[in-house]
Amino acid sequence: MSADDSERAGGRASYRVSEDPEEARVEGRRLALLGELRDRRSAATLEALGIEDGWRCLDVGSGGGSLARWMAERVRPYGSVVATDVDLRFQREGRDNLEVRRHDIVHDALPENEFHLVHARAVLQTIEQREAVLDKLVRALRPGGWLVVSDPEWSAFERQPLPEAFRALYDAMMDAAAHAHGYDRHWPVRIPAAFRARGLVDIDCRGDSHAMHGGTDSAEWLILAYERSAPGLVRAGFLDQRTVDEGLRAARKRDFLAMGPVSVCCWGRKP
Numbered sequence: 426m427s428a429d430d431s432e433r434a435g436g437r438a439s440y441r442v443s444e445d446p447e448e449a450r451v452e453g454r455r456l457a458l459l460g461e462l463r464d465r466r467s468a469a470t471l472e473a474l475g476i477e478d479g480w481r482c483l484d485v486g487s488g489g490g491s492l493a494r495w496m497a498e499r500v501r502p503y504g505s506v507v508a509t510d511v512d513l514r515f516q517r518e519g520r521d522n523l524e525v526r527r528h529d530i531v532h533d534a535l536p537e538n539e540f541h542l543v544h545a546r547a548v549l550q551t552i553e554q555r556e557a558v559l560d561k562l563v564r565a566l567r568p569g570g571w572l573v574v575s576d577p578e579w580s581a582f583e584r585q586p587l588p589e590a591f592r593a594l595y596d597a598m599m600d601a602a603a604h605a606h607g608y609d610r611h612w613p614v615r616i617p618a619a620f621r622a623r624g625l626v627d628i629d630c631r632g633d634s635h636a637m638h639g640g641t642d643s644a645e646w647l648i649l650a651y652e653r654s655a656p657g658l659v660r661a662g663f664l665d666q667r668t669v670d671e672g673l674r675a676a677r678k679r680d681f682l683a684m685g686p687v688s689v690c691c692w693g694r695k696p
């Protein structure tokens with residue numbers, strides 16, 4: 426990383442999962458759900474961009490690693506994948522062409538002009554230094570390589586009717602995450618322009634959403650994130666326990682039904 430990057434990289438740390446076994450269990454389940462809900466769509470996008478045997482791929486903030494394992498299968502026998510994350514507790518063994526690396530995308534160096542594909546899903550939104558990180562991701566691409574970034578956009582979610590207790594929890598969680606980590610719930614609408622500013626071409630994006638039914642996996646991917654991070658945010662004084670308890674209860678009722686956030690996926694190619 427250049428001295429310039431280090432300077433720009435200052436700022437709040439992205440979220441971390443503590444050593445508490447219960448917190449880790451909840452995060453493991455949440456990451457597995459995220460993979461189940463999103464991998465098919467992500468894989469379809471990568472297929473449309475031409476992923477094939479021989480590609481060298483990077484999956485940043487790989488979480489449970491299910492998509493990185495799919496990529497490794499897809500690009501074998503001659504291609505390979507590097508899956509990075511600050512926390513490797515949720516990764517499983519993969520194929521021999523998959524390297525899982527502990528790596529902080531804000532502070533650690535990446536090779537340059539190396540990858541046919543750099544992918545980051547549900548990561549940049551949680552990182553305050555996302556603009557500097559994007560610079561680094563573009564440098565990591567080889568000419569002709571694709572950058573694929575996806576994150577949820579929350580504007581439509583906020584405009585729908587929601588149970589009062591859950592809305593209070595949602596508002597408090599968003600404020601707390603923005604304060605604590607620089608989380609930006611509307612970052613996805615800026616991704617295409619951020620790609621163009623870095624000289625990427627053939628830029629396009631798509632968004633999709635799905636219904637969230639209370640007490641099922643379709644809602645738990647979000648509710649588990651709240652359950653995991655609530656104790657720390659309550660201790661830090663960002664939230665009160667009553668808001669957490671009532672909000673979680675409301676979202677786990679069988680009759681809870683909401684449209685999920687729009688998952689926006691953007692891609693662009695390094696000329």
Ligand SMILES: C[S@@+](CC[C@H](N)C(=O)[O-])C[C@H]1O[C@@H](n2cnc3c(N)ncnc32)[C@H](O)[C@@H]1O
Pocket residue numbers: 439440456459460485486487488489490509510511512528529530531545546547548551552
């Ligand atoms: C919401 S999860 C998404 C996981 C995976 N990309 C997916 O979509 O299933 C965000 C991941 O980013 C990782 N992360 C957060 N900050 C990071 C950083 N500075 N460098 C690398 N990974 C980071 C977290 O540990 C977590 O695994």
